[in-house]
Amino acid sequence: MAQVEQNLAKLGLEVPEVAKPVAAYVPALREGNLVYTSGQLPMVAGNLAATGKVGADVTPAQAAELARTCALNAIAAVKSVVGDLDTVTRVVKVVGFVASDPAFTGQPGVINGASELLGAAFGDAGVHARSAVGVAVLPLDAPVEVEITVAVAD
Structure with missing residues (x-):
């Protein structure tokens, strides 16, 4: 078992x-030594874990857990392309979208759920650049969407 997967297992995760795409795209694509994931929703066993706007229907703490789920789905998308997650040498960039109530301004805290999981899974290689963006609506009325870019060994 890859070290990354062992790290996830210590958190009770696998x-x-x-996640099956909800439109015309692939979950992840490798170009050279980079793997780009499509935006990952908080899908669990084929179902969206929650819907609604953060700050109205979904609490920031719930949204951070959903962002963690998105990151786990992004890891799965990377694995589907590279096979062995231990070939990931760096999480380069994380982009998080938060469907936000107009008064909600805590997007960075929500996306910390994804960033912290990536750090726990990949260790020092999980330190990354990031954007956390508030949006009006996301596909399927998801509260959070996360995409990642990782570098992999040749």
Whole structure:
């Protein structure tokens, strides 16, 4: 078992099956030594874990857990392309989208759920650049969406 998967197991997590795309795209794509994931929703066993706006229907703490689920799904998408997650040498960039109530301004705290999971899974290689963006609505009325870019060994 890859070290990354062992790290996840210590958290009581395992890499899930890759979430099926909800439109015309692939979950992840490798170009050179980079793997780009499509935006990952908080899908669990094929179902959206929650819906609604953060700050109205979903609490910031719930949203951070959903962002963690998105990151786990992004890890699954990366694994589907590279096979062995230990070939990941760096999480380069994380982009998080938060469907926000107009008064909600805590997007960075929500996306910390994803960033912290990536750090726990990949260790020092999980330190990354990041954007956390508030949006009006996300696909399927999801509260959070996360995409990642990782570098992999040749």
